[in-house]
Amino acid sequence: MGKVICNASVSLDGFVAHPDNNPGRLFDWYEAGEVEVHTASEPATFHLTPTSAEYWRDWVGQIGCLVVGRLLFDITDGWKGQHPLGVPFVVLTHEPPHDWTHAHTGNAHFVTDGIEAAVAQAQQIAGDRTVALAAGTIAGQALAAGLVDEVAIDLVPVVLGEGHPYFADVDPALVRLGDPTVVIPSTRVTHMVFPVQR
Template identity: 55%
Template structure:
């Protein structure tokens, strides 16, 4: 089985969205370089600096499945049935959106109603030996609390939001969680790509 990696684009003060759920300049680095890379689903093209492009290609090609919560799914409008990264999606939810499922037959989405652990187990089955990415702070926090994460990946953007609606992890059950030294540290333009192992 592959690793489970929480992933977020984050401000210096730990936010992944502003109080009104907008992202401000967090995603600007995806369009500030000279290397054009179509997304796996072909829905748009990112323009990255050479270091960020190399990191992006390596990361995107390693993914086997993505786990998210219902809030992110709803905000993204279910990616219209096909995620930008073109991998199977496992959505943790209390209620399956029956109308959406009916409107998107064959979409590679699985809705899990019996908790985060079940969602991660299903994503691992789908991903095989590839990476399971966990998107969304609430789900990432639950995975960290439950000991399900192997790595934390952060695209750290040099902006201080001052306040936000969505911190990456939020309030953990544990007082402190110590991560290992970064195994990846790539300097892009207005972004620093970092991957930390979770110590157990």
């Protein structure tokens, strides 16, 4: 099986979105360069710096499945069944939607049995590829359960002051990270990856 990795753009004070779920300036780096990067959700494109584009393409090329929570699924309407990264996704929820318009795509898988079951299903779908976890509650639950191999952070030089933390509902004593294995400075962002120490 591949690695299980949390990933998100995060502010200097540790938030991945404002209280109203708007990422605000955290995504500015997606339009900070001249390299056009296409997503699976055409016509959506990014314009990254060459450094960020290389990092982003390498990261996305490893992903076989995503795990997200119900809040993100609802905010995005499940990306209308086609995630911009072009991979299937597992939604951890107490109650799967019964009338979701885009269920026919077959890209969304709903799990109600907890984070361990959600990650296990994502690993089955991903095979030898990476399972990527959304930040917030999903990342916090997975880290607390000992399921995370690495934490990837796109550190953005902004301060939000409040909002949704990268790791929600997790005992800080459980967050033990090693020295970064990746540190790539770029325009409006620094890409970093930390191994999780168990």
